[in-house]
Amino acid sequence: MNVVILAAGMGKRMQSDLPKVLHPLAGKPLLSHVINTARALNPSRVCVVHGHGGDLVPSRLAAEDLHFVLQSPQLGTGHAVMQAADGLDDDMPTLVLYGDVPLTTAQTLQTLIDQAGKEKLAVLTVDLDDPTGYGRIVREDKRIVRIVEQKDAGDTERAIREVNTGILVAPTRALKAWLSKLSNNNAQQEYYLTDIIAMAVKDGITVESAQPAQVWETLGVNSKVQLAELERIYQRNVADALLEYGVTLADPNRIDVRGALHCGRDVSIDVGCVFEGEVVLGDGVSISANCVIRDAHIGRGAIIKAFSHIDGAAIGSEAQIGPYARLRPGTVLGDDVHIGNFVEIKNSQFDAHSKANHLAYVGDATIGARVNIGAGTITCNYDGANKHRTVIEDDAFIGSDTQLVAPVTVGKGATIGAGTTLTKDAPRDSLTVSRAKQTSIAGWQRPVKIKK
Secondary structure, eight states, rough: EEEEEEEEEOOOOOOOOSSSGGSTTEEHHHHHHHHHHHHOOOOSEEEEEEEEBHHHHHHHHHOOOOOEEEEOSOOHHHHHEEEEEOOOOOHHHSSEEEETTOOOOOOHHHHHHHHTTTHHHOEEEOOOOOOTTTEEEEEETTEEEEEGGGGGHHHHTTTOOOEEEEEEOHHHHHHHHHHHTTOOOOOTTTOOOOGGHHHHHHHTEEEEEESSSSSGGGGGOHHHHHHHHHHHHHHHHHHHHHHHHTTTEEEEEOOOOOOOEEOOOOEEEEEEEEEEEEEETTOOOOOOOTTTEEEEEEEETTTOOOTOOOEEEOTTTOOEEEOOOOTTTTTTTTTTTTETTTTTEEOOOEEOOOEEEEEEEEEEEEOOOOOOOOOEEEEEEEEOOOOOOEOOOOOOOSSOEEEEEEEEEEOOOOOOOOOOOESSSTTTSSEEOOOOOOOOOTTOOOOOOEEE
């Protein structure tokens, strides 16, 4: 089938220069959610009608399976579909979606498509307690005969609770004929796509309907308030799915998943955690409060303590991270590695049982097994132009306040005394110390602050 996604609106109520469909929901643009749902239906062609923002929408979301067409000026939903009409295959039906309605499920759309078949027109409708602002579904003898927009509806029509969501499926050849007959003789002076319903009835085409499992599937975004409401709906749905899978959530209302979160058995997640990209948590992993984890694999039984930031890292089984640790891309930690408070690791590998428990920076380094890195240790990996690597072999002990000026190697079993600045390789099984001679100056006084 063909899929047309209408994404040309500016969204004045968003109070933003960013096109409405590019505002993020769960970490990705509203329009991306709709595109991904469309792809799940395996369509032959997906056409995105864009407008406000110029080329910003196609440039942000360009893909081989997407075709973008410009609607300028924006003269209504019917006019928007007209822009895509030339690229639609007449021999298959066309599904019309909206770039600011992100939560419709593929299952609901498949039900609508099945209702339409190849020759019928089908509309997704929903019953609302307060239908204000929506086009009303007008039926005669239980058959849909037309849709009346709010501003054109009379008192009887405004009392109708069944409303149009805008999502529909139509036989393409007939759709093109109906589009050519649309008029803008209405309160908005726009070409309404909904007017094709009455045309279909007049042509003897059956108009079917389907309804979603949940009302929130049809909710659109017109303001930051509505965007925030849909964000919470999305996140609560994710939380409920995790709970059903057996994950323990301290508070299902205080978790944000902005990507894909895969959990093993007996995983527990405290409040305020954010997961981005692709995150895998092994069996028995514990995530404490207020952690941010992106594109990471965390092994069985690992403990991530509060306020830790993990980005592009792989963490072994039974590891302990944090609190207040930062693991940057390229970090690979073996089993039972301990990374403590205010330790930053970047593009470095730690073998099993190694520890950096306090106030350290380890960048571009290869750390062996059972290594202890003392507080205040820094790998000086950048010379102002190039990055260099530090190698610390198995069973080495790095004393506190040590600077390792890369490229440098610390041999197996070596000990580096506290306060050392290491500029040459340290031999294995030896103590290496680099310190200036201690001197005391009698009568020395600290500088006094000069009053202004």
